[in-house]
Amino acid sequence: MLATPYANNLAYAQQLDREDPLGHFRQRFHLPVQPSGQPYLYFCGNSLGLQPKSTRQAVEQELLDWQNLGVEGHVQAANPWLPYHELLTDKMAAVVGAKPIEVVVMNTLTVNLHLMMVSFYRPKANRFKILIEADAFPSDRYAVSSQVQFHGYDPATAILELRARPGEACIRQEDIDRVIEQHGEHIALIMLGNTNYYTGQFFDMKTITARGHAKGCLVGFDCAHGAGNVPLELHDSGADFAVWCSYKYLNSGPGSLAGCFVHERHAYDRSLPRFTGWWGHNKDTRFGMRDDFDPLPGVEAWQLSNPPILSLAAIRASLDIFAEAGMNQLREKSLLLTGYLEYLVDALPAGKVKIITPRDSAQRGCQLSLQVTGADKTLYQRISAQGVIADWREPDVIRVAPVPLYNTFTEVFQFVEILKNAL
Numbered sequence: 001m002l003a004t005p006y007a008n009n010l011a012y013a014q015q016l017d018r019e020d021p022l023g024h025f026r027q028r029f030h031l032p033v034q035p036s037g038q039p040y041l042y043f044c045g046n047s048l049g050l051q052p053k054s055t056r057q058a059v060e061q062e063l064l065d066w067q068n069l070g071v072e073g074h075v076q077a078a079n080p081w082l083p084y085h086e087l088l089t090d091k092m093a094a095v096v097g098a099k100p101i102e103v104v105v106m107n108t109l110t111v112n113l114h115l116m117m118v119s120f121y122r123p124k125a126n127r128f129k130i131l132i133e134a135d136a137f138p139s140d141r142y143a144v145s146s147q148v149q150f151h152g153y154d155p156a157t158a159i160l161e162l163r164a165r166p167g168e169a170c171i172r173q174e175d176i177d178r179v180i181e182q183h184g185e186h187i188a189l190i191m192l193g194n195t196n197y198y199t200g201q202f203f204d205m206k207t208i209t210a211r212g213h214a215k216g217c218l219v220g221f222d223c224a225h226g227a228g229n230v231p232l233e234l235h236d237s238g239a240d241f242a243v244w245c246s247y248k249y250l251n252s253g254p255g256s257l258a259g260c261f262v263h264e265r266h267a268y269d270r271s272l273p274r275f276t277g278w279w280g281h282n283k284d285t286r287f288g289m290r291d292d293f294d295p296l297p298g299v300e301a302w303q304l305s306n307p308p309i310l311s312l313a314a315i316r317a318s319l320d321i322f323a324e325a326g327m328n329q330l331r332e333k334s335l336l337l338t339g340y341l342e343y344l345v346d347a348l349p350a351g352k353v354k355i356i357t358p359r360d361s362a363q364r365g366c367q368l369s370l371q372v373t374g375a376d377k378t379l380y381q382r383i384s385a386q387g388v389i390a391d392w393r394e395p396d397v398i399r400v401a402p403v404p405l406y407n408t409f410t411e412v413f414q415f416v417e418i419l420k421n422a423l
């Protein structure tokens with residue numbers, strides 16, 4: 001592939017596409033099509049990833065086995081349902097940089113966040129606070145507040161917020177360090193969104209975890225915007241837990257099941273408080289319907305229910321693509337693709353568009369959040385009318401996520417042309 005410096009013209013963008021070793025993956029996805037027959041410029045994979053063409057077959061296989069086998073499908077299906085989730089574990093673990101014993105696909109994201117806080121938010125008289133970002137995703141905030149209240153504390157005093165400095169959008173690492181240093185002894189849990197859904201900031205999990213642990217805090221991350229987007233290296237980060245959904249960068253369909261990580265160091269700890277169900281119980285005696293709960297080793301012990309196979313099938317189809325493409329290669333293209341978007345946005349008329357996502361590519365994923373001076377939603381409506389699907393956040397931010405699996409350099413170029421004309 002061509003190295004930077006980039007060039008600001010269509011022919012150059014097309015050349016990058018021709019030389020893109022991952023370019024062929026685009027054909028493996030269904031691209032939403034405009035009434036004109038042209039595909040949309042789809043930059044919303046951070047909200048709902050596109051459907052792999054292989055998903056239908058994977059789901060139909062399970063429908064067919066259910067049709068033909070009924071309950072026997074649990075053991076006789078082409079992919080038996082009883083252990084079906086295990087088919088996903090290695091590939092999901094590779095996507096998030098974890099060991100198989102640390103990863104399971106189960107429930108949905110906010111459910112997993114609650115389950116993790118049941119185990120890893122254990123407030124005590126002098127240590128009951130949770131540290132979150134001031135602009136945390138609403139569901140995370142509701143989950144954290146309700147956990148705090150559940151334990152009898154007041155969110156107003158128990159929730160500590162990390163805030164960017166006035167005039168800045170992202171939170172500086174030194175400010176995170178300072179807050180942990182100053183308040184760490186009173187913090188029971190550090191729980192950050194990584195990558196931040198609004199600014200696209202990718203926090204340094206390893207540093208945050210180390211500083212948190214040094215102060216006796218437990219540390220977890222919501223990686224909804226990180227999984228399939230950035231190299232998470234969850235195991236090496238040392239984080240106690242992480243949760244993420246599969247319908248954003250992981251292209252597994254609306255509301256599809258979520259991922260959950262619990263660090264290996266907790267894999268055999270039976271003393272952890274936990275909400276349990278039969279799917280977390282020893283597989284050999286699960287159907288013996290014994291009264292006493294015998295937890296599986298690792299994160300599988302947190303499973304509650306037998307999982308929806310149709311959703312697992314969709315995730316499996318998607319993970320096969322990730323395994324084929326490889327997270328390292330995807331990240332390599334992503335850096336180039338988002339770097340190109342950044343380069344083109346920087347060439348727009350001065351003062352119009354400000355990139356609030358970190359300029360250091362190590363501190364972001366594929367998403368750039370563009371703050372448009374003096375804009376309102378009509379700007380977004382104008383670019384939508386030109387075939388762009390991105391995401392508008394009040395008051396003045398467009399989130400644009402060029403996804404390396406299916407977006408092209410040409411699309412990035414076309415998007416910025418449309419934006420330029422709409423400004």
Ligand SMILES: *Cc1c(COP(=O)(O)O)cnc(C)c1O
Nearest residue numbers: 109110137139193197222224245
């Ligand atoms: C997308 C997202 C959610 C959504 O939660 P669900 O339980 O899947 O509906 C929650 N938190 C963050 C940070 C997200 O990005």
